[in-house]
Amino acid sequence: MSAVTRLPAWQALQQRIDTALNTPIKSLFDDPARCGQYTLKVQNILLDISKQPIDNDTFGLLLQLAAEVDIESRREAMFNGQHINVTEDRAVLHTALRNRSNTPVYVDGEDVMPIIEHELKRMRVFVKAVRSGRWRGYSGKRITDVVNIGIGGSDLGPRMVTQALKPYADDRIRVHFVSNVDGVEIANVLRELNPERVLFVVASKTFTTSETMTNAQTARNWLMASSFDSRAVAKHFVAVSSNVAAVKAFGIKPENTFQMWDWVGGRFSLWSAIGLPIALYLGFKQFEELLQGAHEMDLHFRHEPLNSNAPVWLALTTLWNSTFLGRQSQAILPYDWPLARFSAYLQQAEMESNGKSVDSHGQPVPYGTGSIIWGQLGIDGQHAFYQYLHQGNAVVPADFIGSIESSTPVQGHHEKLMANFFAQTEALMCGIDADHVRTELAAKGLDEARIEQLIPHKVHEGNRPTNSLILDRLDPRTLGALIALYEHKIFVLGSIWDICSFDQWGVELGKTLAKGILPELEEGVLREGHDDSTASLMTYFIEQRRALKARE
Structure with missing residues (x-):
């Protein structure tokens, strides 16, 4: 038990x-x-x-x-930066991201509020530069569209908030979202945009997430096809990541990389630089109002x-x-x-x-x-x-x-x-019971037999x-x-x-298996180890793809 x-x-x-x-x-x-x-x-x-x-x-x-179960102590452990994420041995501190009182919050003996405030200031400066037109694309034109490339929490949070707060946006920046590795989504987004006026925000903590990096590379190729200059990437891409080396290799300058921390889970991350599309769309003051509302709820919950x-x-x-x-x-x-x-x-x-x-x-x-x-x-x-x-x-x-x-x-x-x-x-x-249904139908002139027939269908049990x-x-x-x-x-x-x-270990298993399956689909050769059903489906997929290409 x-x-x-x-x-x-x-x-x-x-x-x-x-x-x-x-x-x-x-x-x-x-x-x-x-x-x-x-x-x-x-x-x-x-x-x-x-x-x-x-x-x-x-x-x-x-x-x-x-x-x-001592909710009070568990609650304090979270707010105080203890490693309550026991399987990954991490703190859980999305609350610190919106700590508007700026009181110290310690993780392993270090107050994390200075680095959070530093990142918020960097976001504020960047948002103002883009929205004011000081930040311009490779051809000197101002940015009018922001495309967020991320998945999971790097997509759902900013996407939900920007739609929810659309009445508070002005017409300076339009936002778009690409999350699915299905090429239809990014093709539909890019089709309507001018590459000279687009800013891409690539959100990936590791900068290795397969879906996100596939879409980011497609966006990079699209931009290059217009600019013919790899240096344009630095004017049209920023990153939210902790992998600075991978970001730099992609062509994004370190100063255009915004920080993520391992004590913030993706599904709780919109309060961080993951929320950059929100701030670009609404302006930084509105983003701070979002943080303030969450902080006030934090205080209520904590005290x-x-x-x-x-x-x-x-x-x-x-x-x-x-x-x-x-x-x-x-x-x-x-x-x-x-x-x-x-x-x-x-x-x-x-x-x-x-x-x-x-x-x-x-x-x-x-x-x-x-x-x-x-x-x-x-x-x-x-x-x-x-x-x-x-x-x-x-x-x-x-x-x-x-x-x-x-x-x-x-x-x-x-x-x-x-x-x-x-x-x-x-x-x-x-709900509505049989007596009410009977009275209602009788008032409409239905005969008794018809009423009794309809009663079971019209009764709502309620509760x-x-x-x-x-x-x-x-x-x-x-x-x-x-x-x-x-x-x-x-x-x-x-x-x-x-x-x-x-x-979220359940998310990881399928992603790990997909990495192994991808080369098999690309090469058209199955390896051992698949169950019969999966092997059969993959074989069908490979054979049909070959048949389609042969007819082209």
């Missing part, structure tokens, strides 16, 4: 599963204090977990469990008691649904168009962090960890998969995210959007859990707080499950 499953609170929570599954959530609102008791306002974000299958006794036990701590609340709702009630799928449903890529961003952040099956000591865990994170913009999702949410056999907890005020107001639109937000959370919890997050307005500071809220939720869950949330 795992150590966490032996804790008193865990044992007591196991005894409450049947109660939760057999108690309608809407019946919990017989307590008139429930709404206020299960609502928190942090910065510009209201968090309401009242539509969860959690009564007062269960919530008390969940908080007790968080205390019993607020567990019973009034928003990331803890968010984590405990997921823990209860996934680990105890067996609901391991979770939908993220923004009712705010700029957050269209937020669910994809959280998909990596949470699934890459907590998709683990062994604990921090390498022992198999006997309980479910992680959640299948997915989602889409709310209104679009209503016409796609909400049928499954309302009447499917599987219960899918969902986070609904909306705003009081649109970042781009258009008369008559936002009220309709939020009407759907409120209606969906109410419908998911309350589907949701969280509601309502932002005052989606601006840079609020977005920073929202992202940090979910980051800390991931940390809390990993701490309770006693897993390492900051490695």
Whole structure:
């Protein structure tokens, strides 16, 4: 038995599963204090977990469990730079990147805040030079387009934030993103651009990531085809990497290389120079507002008691649904168009962090960890998969995210959007029973036989859990707080499950195998060691490629 499953609170929570599954959530609102008791306002974000299958006794036990695994000490260990990434023996300090108070943060006895501030100053100078037109391309023309070349956290974070904060951008710089090694993506991006006016940001900690370097080399060749001069690379490429030698060999000057550190994981890195496209697009002041919002959430998470701590609340709702009630799928449903890529961003952040099956000591865990994170913009999702949410056999907890005020107001639109937000959370919890369906259909004049036939199809059982997050307005500071809220939720869950949330060895295996397979595809000769299925598929691919080339 795992150590966490032996804790008193865990044992007591196991005894409450049947109660939760057999108690309608809407019946919990017989307590008139429930709404206020299960609502928190942090910065510009209201968090309401009242539509969860959690009564007062269960919530008390969940908080007790968080205390019993000593979340407070684990939290301090992270903020203080201890090596909580145990499998890679590293600190985890994305919080230091946005430490706007500039208080010392030590890693192995060294205060890292001076190097962080130094890098931020370099970013500020560079961003101002590009946006003002002082930094120019090889032909003397100003930069109008930035292409970020990266993958995973080097892509998802900047891509999500630039879309979310588009209303705060001016027309000085357009941003584009290339992540997939499929050549269609980079071809489509480059087709519309003028090589004399493009700046490429190549984001790779090692500067050896296969997908990123393949795309970077294609971009370099494209530029060279226009400039006919390798020196043009220095005017059109900058790097975010820790491998200065490889960057220099590519043709990028060391002074145009921005630093990454091993105590920042890719999926938590948008606060670093990985966020350079964000700053180039929005201006550095807006980027600092993003950092400030995240820092304020850090302070809340670090200092607020567990019973009034928003990331803890968010984590405990997921823990209860996934680990105890067996609901391991979770939908993220923004009712705010700029957050269209937020669910994809959280998909990596949470699934890459907590998709683990062994604990921090390498022992198999006997309980479910992680959640299948997915989602889409709310209104679009209503016409796609909400049928499954309302009447499917599987219960899918969902986070609904909306705003009081649109970042781009258009008369008559936002009220309709939020009407759907409120209606969906109410419908998911309350459903509609047979009596209501019968009354509704009778009022439409249907005969009794037809009514009885339709009732099973129109009944909604309800009792589907949701969280509601309502932002005052989606601006840079609020977005920073929202992202940090979910980051800390991931940390809390990993701490309770006693897993390492900051490695990603599962990602590495497929990449390693791909490196070995690539020469086989290029040479058209299979080596031994593949399973029969893979060997058969590779053989088919090679033979069909040969046939296509023979017909050309």
